[in-house]
Amino acid sequence: MPVVVCESVLQATMATGGNSGPGTTACVTKVALSISCNNLLDMDVFSKSDPLCLLSMNTSGPHWSEIGRTEKIMNSLNPSFSKTFVIDYYFEMVQKLKFEVYDIDNDMCSLQDADFLGEVECTLGQIVSSQKLTRPLVMKDKMPAGKGTITVSHFQFLEYMGIWVMCTCVPGECFLFCRYVLKKELTCPLLIYGFVQVVKYNLNPTWKQFRVSLQALCGGDVEKSIKVHTKIQSLNLVSFFSLQIVKEYTFLDYIMGGCQINFTIAIDFTGSNGDPKSPNSLHYISPHGYNEYLAAIWAVGNVIQDYDSDKMFPAFGFGAQVPPTWQVSHEFPINFNPSNPFCAGIEGVVTAYQQCLPQVKLYGPTNFSPIINHVAHFGRQAMQQETASQYFVLLIITDGVITDMDHTLQAIVNASRLPMSIIIVGVGGADFSAMEFLDGDDGILRAATGETAMRDIVQFVPFRQFQNAGTAALAQSVLAELPDQVASFFNLFDLKPPTEHSPS
The missing domain is CATH 3.40.50.410 (von Willebrand factor, type A domain)
Incomplete structure (x- = not known):
C-alpha cells in the first residue's frame, strides 16, 4: 500500500469519498498574526507609553467581537508584542479586523480609563495577500495618531488531526480502520489524515494509495520511524509501506508567495x-x-x-x-x-x-x-x-x-x-x-x-x-x-x- 507523503496540510478528507471521518472535525485553515508598532504617541509625563493592542473582528453587521489582547509592554513607543492571534481564515468571507492600541498606566487600568493611541481597520484578506501589512494609526475621528504606525505579520498556523491506523480483517472483508483524535499540540507519535477503505472477500488485500501531510505524519522529521499495527483475529502480520515525499502547496502558500x-x-x-x-x-x-x-x-x-x-x-x-x-x-x-x-x-x-x-x-x-x-x-x-x-x-x-x-x-x-x-x-x-x-x-x-x-x-x-x-x-x-x-x-x-x- 503506497503512501504519498505531502508537505502541506489540507482539509482532512476520506480517501473514499471526501467526507470527514467518524467523530472528526475538518481541519480549518488558521492564520497567526503578530503585531508591532512604531512611533506611538507618548502619553506619559515621566516615562514612555505602556502600549497594549486589542484585536476585534466583524464579519457582518455593525458589531465587533473581541478576539483578544496582547501583553502590555512597559515604556515603549516601538513595541513588538510577543502574543500572536490565531484566527480561522475563510477566503469566501470578508473578515474585518480592528487593531486598537492603548496606553495602560497600571494593572488596574481598564480600557475605558486608558489613553487611546490609535487604531487601524483592515480585512484578513488584505493581510494574508501582503507579505507584511503596515498602516498609519488614526484616532477615533480618523485624524492621524501622530506618526504612529502598526505592522501586522502573518503565517499559516496548522492544527492536526491525529489517528491510530489499524488493519483489521473479519470473515468476508478486510478494511483499514482509522481512529481519529484531535490534537491541539503540534507533536504526536503518529499524525495522519487517515481513511476507511474496504476490500471485500480478500484475505490478502492491497489498499489504494493515500496522501498524508509530512508535517502531520512526523512533524517534518523524515528520520522518525512509522509504526503500523495489523491484526487478523489474533494473528499479527507485517505490513510494508512505500513512501514518496511530494511537496504540495496550499492556497495560502500561493497567496502569501x-x-x-x-x-x-x-x-x-x-x-x-x-x-x-x-x-x-x-x-x-x-x-x-x-x-x-x-x-x-x-x-x-x-x-x-x-x-x-x-x-x-x-x-x-x-x-x-x-x-x-x-x-x-x-x-x-x-x-x-x-x-x-x-x-x-x-x-x-x-x-x-x-x-x-x-x-x-x-x-x-x-x-x-x-x-x-x-x-x-x-x-x-x-x-x-x-x-x-x-x-x-x-x-x-x-x-x-x-x-x-x-x-x-x-x-x-x-x-x-x-x-x-x-x-x-x-x-x-x-x-x-x-x-x-x-x-x-x-x-x-x-x-x-x-x-x-x-x-x-x-x-x-x-x-x-x-x-x-x-x-x-x-x-x-x-x-x-x-x-x-x-x-x-x-x-x-x-x-x-x-x-x-x-x-x-
Missing part, C-alpha cells in the same frame, strides 16, 4: 433583461442604487479585491448593440475603452456600469464563449511563465439561457487546463438548468467534440436563492470552491509560488 488573483466581470446586456428605464427591468436601478447585477458585483468583488494588488478590474458587457456602429458585441468594455478596459476598484466597476446602461441598446443573443475565451487568452500567457504568479477569475452575471452552448462547453473545457475559474450568478427568475449543467458537480463536463474538462472550474448560483440570506451568503457560496481550485491547479502542474513564504 505573491500569486495574484485577476478578477474580470462580464455583465449580460441582452434584451430579455427588459428596458432599464422600467422598474420591471433587471437593469433598473432603484432610488436606493440597487439592482441584482449591482448586488452580485459588490458581493463577489468585495471578497476578491483583497487579492489583487493594483485593484484594477477589467469589466465587459455582452449581448448589446454598442455605439457608434451599433453592432452587437459579446465582449465590449463597459467603459468603452478597448485599450484600457480596467476600472479602479469595485467602485469603478459600479460607476462604469451605471454610465454604460443608457448608452447601449439591449439586444442579444446570450453568448458566453467570447468572454470566456477572452480571459483564457491571458491564462495561456500566464502559463508560459512557468510559475504560479497569476490566477484568473471570471464573474459572469446573466439573466437567461445560453444560446451558444456548444461553443461555451468547448471554451470551458479549454479553460479547465488554464489557471482560471468561472463564477456564474443568475439574476431574475429564468430557467437556469443550463447553468447548473455547466457547474459540473454532477459529472464530467464534455464538449461536443468529446473532449472532457480536466477539472471542475465553474460555480453557478441563482441570485434569488440568497435574497433572504443576504449577499454575504451569496459570496460564500460561489467562492467556497475557489481556494481548492487554485491550489489543486498549480499543484497539478507542479507550479511553485513566486516566492517561498516563511513564518514571521
Whole structure:
C-alpha cells in the first residue's frame, strides 16, 4: 500500500469519498498574526507609553467581537508584542479586523480609563495577500495618531488531526480502520489524515494509495520511524509501506508567495433583461442604487479585491448593440475603452456600469464563449511563465439561457487546463438548468467534440436563492470552491509560488 507523503496540510478528507471521518472535525485553515508598532504617541509625563493592542473582528453587521489582547509592554513607543492571534481564515468571507492600541498606566487600568493611541481597520484578506501589512494609526475621528504606525505579520498556523491506523480483517472483508483524535499540540507519535477503505472477500488485500501531510505524519522529521499495527483475529502480520515525499502547496502558500488573483466581470446586456428605464427591468436601478447585477458585483468583488494588488478590474458587457456602429458585441468594455478596459476598484466597476446602461441598446443573443475565451487568452500567457504568479477569475452575471452552448462547453473545457475559474450568478427568475449543467458537480463536463474538462472550474448560483440570506451568503457560496481550485491547479502542474513564504 503506497503512501504519498505531502508537505502541506489540507482539509482532512476520506480517501473514499471526501467526507470527514467518524467523530472528526475538518481541519480549518488558521492564520497567526503578530503585531508591532512604531512611533506611538507618548502619553506619559515621566516615562514612555505602556502600549497594549486589542484585536476585534466583524464579519457582518455593525458589531465587533473581541478576539483578544496582547501583553502590555512597559515604556515603549516601538513595541513588538510577543502574543500572536490565531484566527480561522475563510477566503469566501470578508473578515474585518480592528487593531486598537492603548496606553495602560497600571494593572488596574481598564480600557475605558486608558489613553487611546490609535487604531487601524483592515480585512484578513488584505493581510494574508501582503507579505507584511503596515498602516498609519488614526484616532477615533480618523485624524492621524501622530506618526504612529502598526505592522501586522502573518503565517499559516496548522492544527492536526491525529489517528491510530489499524488493519483489521473479519470473515468476508478486510478494511483499514482509522481512529481519529484531535490534537491541539503540534507533536504526536503518529499524525495522519487517515481513511476507511474496504476490500471485500480478500484475505490478502492491497489498499489504494493515500496522501498524508509530512508535517502531520512526523512533524517534518523524515528520520522518525512509522509504526503500523495489523491484526487478523489474533494473528499479527507485517505490513510494508512505500513512501514518496511530494511537496504540495496550499492556497495560502500561493497567496502569501505573491500569486495574484485577476478578477474580470462580464455583465449580460441582452434584451430579455427588459428596458432599464422600467422598474420591471433587471437593469433598473432603484432610488436606493440597487439592482441584482449591482448586488452580485459588490458581493463577489468585495471578497476578491483583497487579492489583487493594483485593484484594477477589467469589466465587459455582452449581448448589446454598442455605439457608434451599433453592432452587437459579446465582449465590449463597459467603459468603452478597448485599450484600457480596467476600472479602479469595485467602485469603478459600479460607476462604469451605471454610465454604460443608457448608452447601449439591449439586444442579444446570450453568448458566453467570447468572454470566456477572452480571459483564457491571458491564462495561456500566464502559463508560459512557468510559475504560479497569476490566477484568473471570471464573474459572469446573466439573466437567461445560453444560446451558444456548444461553443461555451468547448471554451470551458479549454479553460479547465488554464489557471482560471468561472463564477456564474443568475439574476431574475429564468430557467437556469443550463447553468447548473455547466457547474459540473454532477459529472464530467464534455464538449461536443468529446473532449472532457480536466477539472471542475465553474460555480453557478441563482441570485434569488440568497435574497433572504443576504449577499454575504451569496459570496460564500460561489467562492467556497475557489481556494481548492487554485491550489489543486498549480499543484497539478507542479507550479511553485513566486516566492517561498516563511513564518514571521
